Amino acid sequence: MSRTGPTRSKRPGRRVTELVRRSTRLVWSCSPRLFVAMVGLQILAAAALGLQVLVVAQVLERILDLPDAGVTTALVWSVVALAVLMALGSVVGVAQGSVRRLLGELVARSMNERVQDVATTVPLRNFESPEFFETLQRVRQSAATRPFQVTQGLFTVIGTLVSSIGVGAALVALYPWLLPLLAVGAVPVLLTSRRESALEFRFTVAQTTNQRERMYVNFVQTNRDEAKEIRAFQVSTWLRDRYRTLYDTYLEALRKHLLRRLRLSTLGQVLSGVVLAGTLLVLVVLIANGEVGIADAGAAIVGIRVLQGQFQGLVGGVQQVHESGLYLDDLQSFLRHHARQEATAPDRRDSAPPFAGARIQDVSFRYPGATTDALTDVSIAVGPGEVVAVVGENGSGKTTAAKVLAGLYDPDTGHAMWGDRPYGTLVDADLRSRIAVIFQDFVRYAFSASENIALDDAGADARRDELGRDDVRAAARAAGVDGALARLPHGYATRLSRMFDDSADLSGGQWQRLAIARAFYRDADLVILDEPSAALDPRAEHDLFSSLRRTLHGRSALFVSHRFATVRGADRIYVMSSGRVVESGTHEQLMAHRGLYAELFDLQAGAYFPDGWSSSTP
Incomplete structure (x- = not known):
C-alpha cells in the first residue's frame, strides 16, 4: 500500500456518491433507529429555521402597524410563534448533539473493531514493516471519527438544503434576483474548501512518522516499565529535548500548512463577501428609492443572513464529506488490502x-x-x-x-x-x-492471575473463585507459581498490575513462571x-x-x-x-x-x- 494513501481516480461526483453510500450504510448498520432519529432531527431543525424567516416577516409587518392598530392578537401570536420556533431550534440542537455523540461512538466502535480484526489476523511478518505500522497508525486514528463524519457531513448538507429551499422560496417570492446572487457567492468557498481538504489529508500523511515518534517518546517517559531506567540512567532531560525537537518540527510544518489553508480560505471568503456586499448594496439602493417596503426589506435582510449561513453550512458539509472521505478511502483501502491477502491465501480448510x-x-x-x-x-x-x-x-x-x-x-x-x-x-x-508458545518477551496482561494463565478461554468463565479453577491451579503448580498466586490479596482473582486499584504485581521470576504456566495450561x-x-x-x-x-x-x-x-x-x-x-x-x-x-x-x-x-x- 502506498505511503501517501489510496489513489483517487474516480470523477468527483461518482466518488462523493460512493463515499456517502458507504458511510451511510455503515452508520445505518450500527443503529438504524438512531440514524432515522438523526435524519428526522436534522429536517426538523431545518424546517424550524425556514419558518423563522417567514414569522420574522409577519412580526416586522405587524410591528410597523402598531401606531394604527396597537398591539393586536395577531402580533402576539406571531411573537409567540417566533419564540416557540427559536426554542424548538435550541431543543432540537441539544437532541442532535446527544444522538450524534451516541451514534458517533457506535460507529467508532465498529470501525475500531474492524481495524483490530486486521491487526490481530494479518501475518506476523507485517509487524516487522515500518510501512505497515505507519498505515496502521493513520487508519487507527481515522477509524474513530472519519466514517461518521462523512455521514454527519451528509446530514449537514441535507439540513442546509432543506433550510435553503424554505428560505430561498421566501426570498424568491419577495425578490427573485436575490437567490441567484447568493448562490454565486457560495461557489468560491466551495472550490477553495476542496483544495483545503486535499492539503489537510496530505499533511496528515506526511506527519505520520513524526507523530509515531512523538507518541513513542511520550510513552517511554510515562510508562511504568521504563520509569526505573529513566531514573537510573538520568535520561529524562534527553528524552524531553528529543520530544520537544520532534514537536518543534511538527509545529513548524503545521504553521506552514495552516498558512496555506488560511490563504485559500481567505480567498474564498473574500470573493463570497464581495458578492454578498453587492447584493446588500442593491437592496439598500432599492430601499432608498422607495421601491422596497421596510417590512419586506427587513425580512429580506434576515433571509439573506440566514441563507448566507445556510450556504456556508452547505459548503462546510460538502467539505466535511470530501475531507473525511479522503481518510475513509485510506481506511477502506487498508481493510480491503488485507482482506485480499486473506482471500488469496491458500485454502486452509x-x-x-x-x-x-x-x-x-x-x-x-x-x-x-x-x-x-x-x-x-x-x-x-x-x-x-x-x-x-x-x-x-x-x-x-x-x-x-x-x-x-x-x-x-x-x-x-x-x-x-x-x-x-x-x-x-x-x-x-x-x-x-x-501449539502453545511462550517467548522470552511474553506479555504481562493487566488482568487477573487466572486470566493471565487461561488466555485460551479467559472470557469463557466469568465467575472465577478466589483460589482459581482446578485446571488453572494445576498449570500454576506445574510451573512452580501456585504458592505465590494463592498468597495474593484476592488469590487468583487478583489483578496483576499497579495501574489499577486493588491490584498487586509479581516479581520478574514469578512472572516468568506464570508465563510458563500459560503454556502448560493449554492442552497442546x-x-x-x-x-x-x-x-x-x-x-x-x-x-x-x-x-x-x-x-x-x-x-x-x-x-x-x-x-x-x-x-x-x-x-x-x-x-x-x-x-x-x-x-x-x-x-x-x-x-x-x-x-x-x-x-x-x-x-x-x-x-x-x-x-x-x-x-x-x-
Missing part, C-alpha cells in the same frame, strides 16, 4: 490431524527490509513425546526458527510440516490450538518455550527442565535456550549459528564431536570452575 511430529524443513526466512536472511536452509524436527532443544549465541536465529515452527511466520522457502501435512493446508485456528500437542528461564535462578532453571517431561505428560516440547548446561538432557539438540543449523545430536554426541556446542558448553561451564574445566570434570 483441513483440521490438523493427530500429532505425529512437527518440523521445519530447508527453511529460509528474511525479515521485511533486511538485506540478509535470518534463517538459511534450517531443518528442525520434534517427534511425538520428544523434548528437543535449540541452542546458540544471541542473534543465531533461534527465536525466528521457533516462530516458523509455531506457524507465526511463513517461510520464504522450505516447508513447515505438521506430520506429513504442510501448515498452509491446515486451518490456522486449529493449528494454533495445537507441541509446547514451544523460548528462553523460558531467562528470569529464573540456576536452581529453578534446572528444576524446570528436569521436570519438563513429567509436566508435559507425554507432549512434545521445543526448548530454546542460550544456556547449554540446562538442555543437556534433551532427546536432541540443534546448534544454530548465523541463521543456520551447524550441529545436531545428543549432548554426549555433540561433546564428542568437539564442535561449536562443545566450545560454548566449556566456555559457559568454565565460569563455574575458575581453575579450569574439561568435559571430564566431575
Whole structure:
C-alpha cells in the first residue's frame, strides 16, 4: 500500500456518491433507529429555521402597524410563534448533539473493531514493516471519527438544503434576483474548501512518522516499565529535548500548512463577501428609492443572513464529506488490502490431524527490509513425546526458527510440516490450538492471575473463585507459581498490575513462571518455550527442565535456550549459528564431536570452575 494513501481516480461526483453510500450504510448498520432519529432531527431543525424567516416577516409587518392598530392578537401570536420556533431550534440542537455523540461512538466502535480484526489476523511478518505500522497508525486514528463524519457531513448538507429551499422560496417570492446572487457567492468557498481538504489529508500523511515518534517518546517517559531506567540512567532531560525537537518540527510544518489553508480560505471568503456586499448594496439602493417596503426589506435582510449561513453550512458539509472521505478511502483501502491477502491465501480448510511430529524443513526466512536472511536452509524436527532443544549465541536465529515452527511466520522457502501435512493446508485456528508458545518477551496482561494463565478461554468463565479453577491451579503448580498466586490479596482473582486499584504485581521470576504456566495450561500437542528461564535462578532453571517431561505428560516440547548446561538432557539438540543449523545430536554426541556446542558448553561451564574445566570434570 502506498505511503501517501489510496489513489483517487474516480470523477468527483461518482466518488462523493460512493463515499456517502458507504458511510451511510455503515452508520445505518450500527443503529438504524438512531440514524432515522438523526435524519428526522436534522429536517426538523431545518424546517424550524425556514419558518423563522417567514414569522420574522409577519412580526416586522405587524410591528410597523402598531401606531394604527396597537398591539393586536395577531402580533402576539406571531411573537409567540417566533419564540416557540427559536426554542424548538435550541431543543432540537441539544437532541442532535446527544444522538450524534451516541451514534458517533457506535460507529467508532465498529470501525475500531474492524481495524483490530486486521491487526490481530494479518501475518506476523507485517509487524516487522515500518510501512505497515505507519498505515496502521493513520487508519487507527481515522477509524474513530472519519466514517461518521462523512455521514454527519451528509446530514449537514441535507439540513442546509432543506433550510435553503424554505428560505430561498421566501426570498424568491419577495425578490427573485436575490437567490441567484447568493448562490454565486457560495461557489468560491466551495472550490477553495476542496483544495483545503486535499492539503489537510496530505499533511496528515506526511506527519505520520513524526507523530509515531512523538507518541513513542511520550510513552517511554510515562510508562511504568521504563520509569526505573529513566531514573537510573538520568535520561529524562534527553528524552524531553528529543520530544520537544520532534514537536518543534511538527509545529513548524503545521504553521506552514495552516498558512496555506488560511490563504485559500481567505480567498474564498473574500470573493463570497464581495458578492454578498453587492447584493446588500442593491437592496439598500432599492430601499432608498422607495421601491422596497421596510417590512419586506427587513425580512429580506434576515433571509439573506440566514441563507448566507445556510450556504456556508452547505459548503462546510460538502467539505466535511470530501475531507473525511479522503481518510475513509485510506481506511477502506487498508481493510480491503488485507482482506485480499486473506482471500488469496491458500485454502486452509483441513483440521490438523493427530500429532505425529512437527518440523521445519530447508527453511529460509528474511525479515521485511533486511538485506540478509535470518534463517538459511534450517531443518528442525520434534517427534511425538520428544523434548528437543535449540541452542546458540544471541542473534543465531533461534527465536525466528521457533516462530516458523509455531506457524507465526511463513517461510520464504522450505516447508513447515505438521506430520506429513504442510501448515498452509491446515486451518490456522486449529493449528494454533495445537501449539502453545511462550517467548522470552511474553506479555504481562493487566488482568487477573487466572486470566493471565487461561488466555485460551479467559472470557469463557466469568465467575472465577478466589483460589482459581482446578485446571488453572494445576498449570500454576506445574510451573512452580501456585504458592505465590494463592498468597495474593484476592488469590487468583487478583489483578496483576499497579495501574489499577486493588491490584498487586509479581516479581520478574514469578512472572516468568506464570508465563510458563500459560503454556502448560493449554492442552497442546507441541509446547514451544523460548528462553523460558531467562528470569529464573540456576536452581529453578534446572528444576524446570528436569521436570519438563513429567509436566508435559507425554507432549512434545521445543526448548530454546542460550544456556547449554540446562538442555543437556534433551532427546536432541540443534546448534544454530548465523541463521543456520551447524550441529545436531545428543549432548554426549555433540561433546564428542568437539564442535561449536562443545566450545560454548566449556566456555559457559568454565565460569563455574575458575581453575579450569574439561568435559571430564566431575
